[in-house]
Amino acid sequence: MHRYRSHTCGELRATDVDAEVRLSGWLHNRRDLGGILFVDLRDHYGVVQLVARPGSPAYEALSHQSKESVLRVDGRVVARSGENVNPDLPTGEVEVEVSELEVLGAADQLPFPVFPEDNANEEMRLTNRFLDLRRARMHRNIMLRTQVISFLRREMTALGFNELATPILSATSPEGARDFLVPSRVHPGTFYALPQAPQQFKQLLMIAGFDRYFQIAPCFRDEDSRADRSPGEFYQLDVEMSFVEQEDVFGVIEKVMTDLFEEFGGGRHVTSPFPRIPFRESMVKYGNDKPDLRARLELVDVSPVFADSGFKAFAGKHVRALPVPDTAEQPRKFFDNLGDYAVEQGAKGLAWVRVGDDLTLTGPIAKFLTEDDVKALLSAVDAKPGHAIFFGAGEFDEVSKIMGAVRVEAAKRAGQFEENVFRFCWIVDFPMFEKNEDTGQVEFSHNPFSMPQGGLEALETKDPLDILAWQYDIVCNGVELSSGAIRNHEPAIMYKAFEIAGYDRDTVEHEFGGMLRAFHFGAPPHGGIAPGVDRMVMLLADEPNIRETIAFPLNQNAQDLLMGAPSQVDEARLKELHLALRLPPEKKA
Secondary structure, eight states: OOSSOSSOTTOOOGGGTTOEEEEEEEEEEEEEETTEEEEEEEETTEEEEEEEOTTSTTHHHHHHOOTTOEEEEEEEEEEOOGGGOOTTSTTTTEEEEEEEEEEEEOOOOOSSOTTTTOOOOHHHHHHTHHHHTTSHHHHHHHHHHHHHHHHHHHHHHHTTOEEOOOOSSBOOOOSSSBOOEEEOSSSTTOEEEOOSOSHHHHHHHHHTTOOEEEEEEEEEEBOOOBTTBOSEEEEEEEEEEESOOHHHHHHHHHHHHHHHHHHHSTTOEEOOSOOEEEHHHHHHHHSSSSOOTTBOOOOEEOHHHHTTOSOTTTTTSEEEEEEESSOTTOOHHHHHHHHHHHHHTTOSOOEEEEEOTTSOEESTTGGGOOHHHHHHHHHHHTOOTTOEEEEEEESHHHHHHHHHHHHHHHHHHTTOBOOSEEOEEEEEOOBSEEEOTTTOOEEESSOTTBOBTTHHHHHHHSOGGGOBBSEEEEEETTEEEEEEEEBOOOHHHHHHHHHHTTOOHHHHHHHSHHHHHHHTTTOOOEEEEOOBHHHHHHHHTTOSSGGGGSSSOOOTTSOBTTTTBSOOOOHHHHHHTTOOOOOOOOOOO
16 A cells, blocks of 8 residues: 555545545544544545544544644545435545554644634734645635636637747836846846736747747736735736737637636626727726726716806816616615715715606705706716716816726615626727826826827827827726737837837837847737736635735735745845845834
């Protein structure tokens, strides 16, 4: 018999009754019922129940062994009596009568229990991640991630894509976030940058003639943590295609995402085809560019209704209305609670009215509206009896942020929110440029390597803020999975686009010399996208925090509490790298 096991803990069945077996795993749980000891043994594959009776060689050892110790047991498989069968466990028809036991690895007192799972704080969990990953939920999440990545590889290969690796040590690139820098020992004073994305390399692969590329690509960005963004590193399904237009990219990604979410979504419906929503329309209707379409409500710009209104609170402001149907039976508390929620989002309050059976309005601001105001408002939002209308007023961006959140919350509270579904959409027609409110400088709003709609002519003749790009985002249930674009592949367009964003010709050639040189030697039209693997798994696992889908994530402060990174290095190492530290002054207590 094998030194450690003849079977795994998850594979024994009724057909194995009377077999002599050897198992190895962790002591998951222990119960003493009337002097008979029942122990759950767990490994990667599952859980099996062991039984030890008083007087047996293993009874005393199992009685005192600590949870999470690693054991090797020998024993005979026996059938459980009918009333003791556990239908929730694949091995629930059998148990193993232990005849011999060996402790392979004793466990000290645990900092938190693996089973049952409690609400240990995140710092404790990350410091002892090896224990945290033993928990059933975390083990399930990490295995889901593994299965998702394997599925993506199979799917992309079947679609004719080639998996190609790109460099990790590269040059810095202005892609919207801070680089992680790596000092060069052999070239003093210079630095490599860890890639924020394989952007330039995958475009160069298209210029080199590989046609269809993909990679499960590690990306590195020195940016702050959020619930849907892990600091430090993340992984994406990086994709690039030659001789394509926007719809060609959409066709591939819609198939991959639909197949993936149907395979691992636990029966939740995937809506297809994915709607295309222009960026500006999304900002007005949903308050952001990553709409949660499970909320069956839309915002309406009613600024023109109040442009000449006598209602001073709305005069001269951007006003967005949220009509909510079937609220006639809602109590006043519904309105008050939604107002409190708006205040939590940064609003000073939330104005509202109700539409009566005779189309008259009631509510806190109804008395301030003229007949003409009411008529224009009801027409603008297509309100019917029983509707409630909520309002936000102020600057466009501020109102969008607040009312976008209120839209989703109101849908949940009013029964206008669709559960158990994955609603994807494409956000298209992003502005090529935007104005920095602090400096007044025109900047790239998205990816600087995107093709402007209208090409060079648009760059030379249009107001930069009116130019749209062949850029797109894919969004699912309010989570942005990825940005993508049809790329610019012409040197003249690249020079002009960067000139508008404030880069002179010498800077462009210095920063992007390799790309520009490649463009001069026959570059095909190409485009791509890179959906985030971590975010896909987060949605499929129904986890609110992305760190729950990563085996060894950094914490919110970008620290690895288990391995102690980032860490200091000694003076000898700094000298070897030609570095000197200039630390910020210590804060006084």
